[in-house]
Every structure is written in C-alpha cells, then in structure tokens.
Amino acid sequence: MVTSADENTPLIVSGSRNYLSTNEDHEDATRHLLEADTDDDSISALQKDDPTCQLDLVKVPSISTGFAIDPGLERVSSAATVHVSEENIESQDGAPSRSMFANHFINVTPTKFAWIFGGIQIGYFIGFFDATFMASSHPVITSEFHASNSASWLTTAFLLTSTALLPLSGRISDTIGRKPVYIFSIVVFFITTAWCGLAQSIGSFILARAFCGLGAGGVFSMGMIISSDTVRLEYRGIYQSIINMTLGVGGALGYAGGGFLCDHLGWRGAFYIQLPFIFAYLLIAIWTTPDDLGRIDPKDETRSLRQLLKRIDLTGSFLLTVGLTALLVGLNLGGNVFSWSHPLVVFSLVLAAVMAVVIPIYESKVDRPVLPIRLLTKAPHAYIIFSNFFGGLAINSIMFNVPLFFQAVKSESATDSGLHLLWASFGITFTSVANGFLITYFNSLKPFALLGATLMFLGGFTTTALTFVDLPYAITIAFLALASVGQGFVFPTYTVSILAVNKQEDQASSVTTLSLWRNLGYVMGTSVSSLVLQNALRIRLYQVVTEPNKQRIIEIARKSVEDIVTLDPMHRGQVIQAYNTSLRITFLSATIWGSIMLLLTIMVKLPRLRRNEKELEEEETD
Structure with missing residues (x-):
C-alpha cells in the first residue's frame, strides 16, 4: 500500500490488529501494541488535495483530544490508556466478546466505563446548569445587592478563571495523574457553590464565582480528558454526541430553572439545592476513576515530578x-x-x-507554550480558531442579555424570562447531536460550519427585531432559537475540523487552543456586551428621564432591575424605553461579531472525511 502525506496532514493509523503511531510522544504506546501482535502492519495516510483532504476515522489508536489536554508534554503511559491486552485487541477485531460495545473502550469493561462516563455526565450537567443559571438569575442577585451595573462580573469572573487555567489542568494531570486533579476540581466546585449561597456582598459573591469557575473548569476539562483516555478515537463521536446532549439539557434547565428557583426558593436556595448532587458526583468520581489513569510511568526514572512541572508553562x-x-x-x-x-x-x-x-x-x-502562536498565524488553523472566538463573542452578547430584556423591558419574572431561553437551549442540544451524525453520513465539514455561522449571524438580527415590535410567542421563540441552533452546528464542526487539519502529534495542542479562544470569546462577549449596554443605558437615561428626582430615578434604574416596576408610570415608561434602546444596540453588536465569524467561515478550507474500511482496501489494491 502506498502512503503519502504532506507536512500539515496527520498520518492516521489503520489495520486489522496493529496500531502504529507517527507521534513520537506515543512511542511507549506503540511498543506495547506492537508487542501484542505484529502480523499485519499497514499505515493509511491522509490524502490531501485542496480543498478536500481525506481523513480516516477507522481503527485509530486512541489519542487524547479533550479540550484541555497537554499540548506539549510527552504523553505518559498509564495502565488505562496504553497497556492493551491481547484479549482486548482480539475483541476489537471482531472476535466474540461479552458486549457489543467492548471494542469501544481502552482497557476498561463496558460496565466500568458506564460508571465512569455516567459520573462525567453528572458533572457536565451540574456544571452547565450552574454556568447558564447566571443568565436568568443575575438581575435578581444584583438587584438584591443594588449592583445591577456590575452584573457582567457574575459571569465574567466564572469564565475568566475557567478559561485562563484551562490549559493547565491537562498538563498537571499528565504529571500527577487524572484522578487527583479531577477530585480536587469537584471539591473546589462544591465548596465555592456553597460560598455563593452564603455571600453577603456583591464583592464576596463575585470572588466566589471566580473560584467556582476554577473548579468547574477542571470538571469540564478532566471529564473530556478521561473520556478521551478510555474511548477509542473511531467511536468517540458517539460519546461526544451524548456529552453534547448532556450539556444542552443542563444548559437549558439552567436558563429556565435558574429563574424558577430564584422565584420559588430564592437565589441562595438555588445554590444550596445543587450541593447534594455535587457531593454525590464527588463520591462517584472517587469510586470509579482509575487511580493510575494518566499517572507518570514509575519505571521512567529519567523524569521526576519536579522536572515535569518545570515543563509546564x-x-x-x-x-x-x-x-x-x-x-x-x-x-x-x-x-x-x-x-x-x-x-x-x-x-x-x-x-x-x-x-x-x-x-x-x-x-x-518557549518550547511548550500555553498559547501556541504558530497556530494563530497559518491557514486554515487561524480561520478556525478566530471563527470560534467571534462566535463565542456573538452568542454570549445575545444569551447573556436576553433575560435582562424580558425582565427590564417586558417586566416578566425571572422564571418567565428563563423559559424563553429553554427552547433555544433545546435547539442547541438537538443540532449538536444531529450534527455529529450528519458529518459522519455526508463525510463533510464545510457545509455545516457555513450553515451554523449563517444562522448565528441572522440570529443577531432576529433578536434585535424583538426590540422593535411585540411578536407572537411562537415567533419570539423562533427568533431567539436561530443563533442557538447555529451554535449547535458550528462549534462541534470546528472541533472536528481542527483535528482534521493537524498532524496527530499536534491534535492535543490544537484542540486546547481552539477551546481556549472559544472561551475567550465567551468571556469577551459578556464583558463587551455589558460595556455597550451600560454606556448606552447611562447616556439614554440622561436623555429621556425627566424631573422630578431625575438623578434618583437613574440610580434606581441602573442598580436594581426589580425596582423598575415600583416607579411611577411616567418614569417607569422612560426607564423601559432607555433599556429597550440600549439592548437594541447591544444585540446589534452581536451581528458585527457574527458577520466576522461568517466571513472567516466562508474563507476557510476544510477537509473532507472518509470513514469506511472499504475505501482503504481499494487503496491497498491500487
């Protein structure tokens, strides 16, 4: 069989009972696998002819593709990731096995994996519930502290810590093992969630959210890494779809349930009610996570813990x-x-x-940078990464401010404002799950990235339209869902795309960089949209609010959304008008970021995928 690959194209492994890796970081893994069986060596290469290079997703050795995996450290062997037994390899070649799913996993039984993966799903569900909970509850929380003009910090502090420390969790877990980092993250998440409920000032609450982001970021990243450690690459799309569904449902219930809990339990109770579930999640993680997963090979005496820590940026x-x-x-x-x-x-x-x-x-x-500059200066990597950045900026400019629109302008309760986002969140869930199957069926990436970017761009306009005219409920939901549906298409597609355009040894660093920039987009979306809103609101309030008590009315309007309804009819109408105009400008800013994302998506050249072994066999006969 003839193999070929250019320098930007990864060699993807194939074969009946052998797994060869071109990645020097996986030499130990290759040696163990070759010792298991060396009968039928074959290496398939990715054929790239612009713009449709072909990526095999058949019988590839598992590599870590979690969004916070170490992009630089040598991959270290662990019992759960490398030492695949002869029995396991035979099971993957079609020999009778105890379960039809046994060949999906790396050195773990289906039952063991079900417990591990189930715990990960609990973590994702609670984590995304907590993250999106702020969207519908921040007007209630900041109104109690008379700090509505500081609302963005409730989300920004959370996203800042989880984003800035995102690349480190994978690197540290490569050094000391997955389990310690995973358990530590859950404990931090538990303690800081309780702290949020106990906070007595806006400063204390924001600080609690910052540390909560530290714990949640570790939960998200380690969940993805552990999934990657235990699921083979060719089957990972199936489990990624399950993760996408969990994230969507957790996020949807966070948007809707956050307001409901605030209205019925109070916002403090909304945090306290999460604690039993996080504690149960901690116990499951302690019980199911393998102790040696990702741990330094004790036989390697040339690399000490201190030496490896020095290699972390x-x-x-x-x-x-x-x-x-x-x-x-x-x-x-x-x-x-x-x-x-x-x-x-x-x-x-x-x-x-x-x-x-x-x-x-x-x-x-530096040798192993936390932010690889080379990926930001070459195509198609730069197009993919910056498209995700502006996409995150656009979607958070909309989603963070929609509940405020319904509470401040439409005078709805926190529950009702969150329900508007419920259907939009289910749209993300449906499209992100369906997207994985569509990519597999059509073997193509660009159409789905382009579709998602277009919907996100149009979603900015449709959300802005809500500030001009009252629309029927069904149309309002459809307008709000447009950007969310686009998000479900474009982000998962780009995650696969960044893998497809990189060598195998660069995949971990590229996925980490992609996720880092996407999260930066989320952070900036919240911060920049708040900047636009608060400055526009301040100017507009001084323009429309009249005497008497003009200054007092302006202070009430900026610091407590809930107190708007207590104003006299004349001033209440003026304040609502100011909020409506300011939010219109804020939503229009999302169309700017969406247009940049769409332009970058139009310009990017993405590979075409090939997924079946028949085509490989045809190549071998040529």
Missing part, C-alpha cells in the same frame, strides 16, 4: 490571566463605575495593551 498562564483580568477590569469599569479617564481604568487598559505585546513574544520562545 506557568509563566505563560500567569501572563494570560493578568492580561485578561486587566482588560476586563478596564472595560467593565470604564464609563460604567468610573470615567474612562479614571487612573484605575487607564492603568488596566495600558497593562492589557502591554500584555498583548509581551504574551506573543514570550509564547513564541
């Missing part, structure tokens, strides 16, 4: 966190709490500008 992570924090502080305080000329605002923005120069210079010089 802690400095890069620190610089990234400082830069992001400075930028968000400047954007959230400027024109909102302080004037743009305030020393703290100026200092924050200047520091962010300095970090924007320092970070690329530093990251280009």
Whole structure:
C-alpha cells in the first residue's frame, strides 16, 4: 500500500490488529501494541488535495483530544490508556466478546466505563446548569445587592478563571495523574457553590464565582480528558454526541430553572439545592476513576515530578490571566463605575495593551507554550480558531442579555424570562447531536460550519427585531432559537475540523487552543456586551428621564432591575424605553461579531472525511 502525506496532514493509523503511531510522544504506546501482535502492519495516510483532504476515522489508536489536554508534554503511559491486552485487541477485531460495545473502550469493561462516563455526565450537567443559571438569575442577585451595573462580573469572573487555567489542568494531570486533579476540581466546585449561597456582598459573591469557575473548569476539562483516555478515537463521536446532549439539557434547565428557583426558593436556595448532587458526583468520581489513569510511568526514572512541572508553562498562564483580568477590569469599569479617564481604568487598559505585546513574544520562545502562536498565524488553523472566538463573542452578547430584556423591558419574572431561553437551549442540544451524525453520513465539514455561522449571524438580527415590535410567542421563540441552533452546528464542526487539519502529534495542542479562544470569546462577549449596554443605558437615561428626582430615578434604574416596576408610570415608561434602546444596540453588536465569524467561515478550507474500511482496501489494491 502506498502512503503519502504532506507536512500539515496527520498520518492516521489503520489495520486489522496493529496500531502504529507517527507521534513520537506515543512511542511507549506503540511498543506495547506492537508487542501484542505484529502480523499485519499497514499505515493509511491522509490524502490531501485542496480543498478536500481525506481523513480516516477507522481503527485509530486512541489519542487524547479533550479540550484541555497537554499540548506539549510527552504523553505518559498509564495502565488505562496504553497497556492493551491481547484479549482486548482480539475483541476489537471482531472476535466474540461479552458486549457489543467492548471494542469501544481502552482497557476498561463496558460496565466500568458506564460508571465512569455516567459520573462525567453528572458533572457536565451540574456544571452547565450552574454556568447558564447566571443568565436568568443575575438581575435578581444584583438587584438584591443594588449592583445591577456590575452584573457582567457574575459571569465574567466564572469564565475568566475557567478559561485562563484551562490549559493547565491537562498538563498537571499528565504529571500527577487524572484522578487527583479531577477530585480536587469537584471539591473546589462544591465548596465555592456553597460560598455563593452564603455571600453577603456583591464583592464576596463575585470572588466566589471566580473560584467556582476554577473548579468547574477542571470538571469540564478532566471529564473530556478521561473520556478521551478510555474511548477509542473511531467511536468517540458517539460519546461526544451524548456529552453534547448532556450539556444542552443542563444548559437549558439552567436558563429556565435558574429563574424558577430564584422565584420559588430564592437565589441562595438555588445554590444550596445543587450541593447534594455535587457531593454525590464527588463520591462517584472517587469510586470509579482509575487511580493510575494518566499517572507518570514509575519505571521512567529519567523524569521526576519536579522536572515535569518545570515543563509546564506557568509563566505563560500567569501572563494570560493578568492580561485578561486587566482588560476586563478596564472595560467593565470604564464609563460604567468610573470615567474612562479614571487612573484605575487607564492603568488596566495600558497593562492589557502591554500584555498583548509581551504574551506573543514570550509564547513564541518557549518550547511548550500555553498559547501556541504558530497556530494563530497559518491557514486554515487561524480561520478556525478566530471563527470560534467571534462566535463565542456573538452568542454570549445575545444569551447573556436576553433575560435582562424580558425582565427590564417586558417586566416578566425571572422564571418567565428563563423559559424563553429553554427552547433555544433545546435547539442547541438537538443540532449538536444531529450534527455529529450528519458529518459522519455526508463525510463533510464545510457545509455545516457555513450553515451554523449563517444562522448565528441572522440570529443577531432576529433578536434585535424583538426590540422593535411585540411578536407572537411562537415567533419570539423562533427568533431567539436561530443563533442557538447555529451554535449547535458550528462549534462541534470546528472541533472536528481542527483535528482534521493537524498532524496527530499536534491534535492535543490544537484542540486546547481552539477551546481556549472559544472561551475567550465567551468571556469577551459578556464583558463587551455589558460595556455597550451600560454606556448606552447611562447616556439614554440622561436623555429621556425627566424631573422630578431625575438623578434618583437613574440610580434606581441602573442598580436594581426589580425596582423598575415600583416607579411611577411616567418614569417607569422612560426607564423601559432607555433599556429597550440600549439592548437594541447591544444585540446589534452581536451581528458585527457574527458577520466576522461568517466571513472567516466562508474563507476557510476544510477537509473532507472518509470513514469506511472499504475505501482503504481499494487503496491497498491500487
């Protein structure tokens, strides 16, 4: 069989009972597998002819493709990921096995995997419920603290810590093993969720959300990594669809259930009710997660824990966190709490500008950067990564502010405002699950990325339309769902795309970088949309609110959404008009980010997939 591949195309392994890897980081894995059987070596290569390179997804050795996996450390053998027995290999070649699913997994039984994967799903469900819970509940929480103009920090603090520390969890778990990092993340998530419910000031609550993001980020990333460690690549799409469904359902119930819980249990009770489920999740994780998963090979005496820790780009992570924090502080305080000329605002923005120069210079010089600059400077990688960034920016500009629109402009309860997003979230669930099957069936990526980007772009316009005219309920839901449906198509497609355009040894770093930039988009979407909203609202309130008590009315409108209904009819109408105009501008900003995403998606060239062994056999006969 003739093999060929260019330098940008990964060699994908095939064969009946052998697995060969071109990745030097997987030498140990290759040696163990070759010792199991060396009868029928064959390597299939990805044929790339612009714009449709072919990617085999048949009988590939499992590689870690979780969104927070170490992009630089050598992959370390573990009992759960490498030492595949002769019996397991035979089972995967079609020999009789105890379960039709046995060949899906790496050195774990179907029953063991069911417990592991079930625990991961609980974590994803609770984590996404908690993350989206803020969208419908933040007006209630900030109104109690009289800090509605600080609402963005409730979400921004959570996303900032989970994003900035995202690349580290995988690297640390490669050093000390998956289980310690996984359990630590769940414990942090449990403690900080309780802290949120106990917070007595807006400052304490924001700090609790920041640490909660640290725990939730570890839960998300380690769940994906452990799934990748235990499921073979050719079957991973099936389980990724299950994960997508869990994320969608958890997110949907967070949007809708958050408001409901706030109305009936109070926002503190909405946090307390999560604690028993998180504790049960902790017990399942302790019981089911293999102790040696991802652990350093004890036989390798050349690499100590200290040596491996030195290879983690802690400095890069620190610089990234400082830069992001400075930028968000400047954007959230400027024109909102302080004037743009305030020393703290100026200092924050200047520091962010300095970090924007320092970070690329530093990251280009380290061996294993937390932010690989090379991926941001070549096609199609740059198109894929920046499309995800602007997509995250667009979708959070809409989803974060829609509940505020219904509560401030339509005077609806937190429950009713969250229900508007429920159907949109189910749209994400349906399309993200269906998308995986559609990609597999049509063996194509570009059409689904283009469809998703187009829907997200149009979703900005349809959401803006709600600020112009009252529409029937069904049409309102359809307009809100458009961007969410697009999100379900485009983000999963791009995750597969970044794998398809990279060598095998670059896949972990590329997926990590993609997820990092997508999360940065989410962070900036919340922060920038809040910047637009608060500045537009401040200006508009001074334009439309009249005496008497003009200043007091403006302060009430900006600091407590719930108190708007207590105003006299004249001032209430003026405040609602100001909110409506400001939110219209905010939703229109989402169309700008969506248009950039759509343009990048039109320009990108994505590979075409090949998925069956018949085509491989035909190649071998040529």
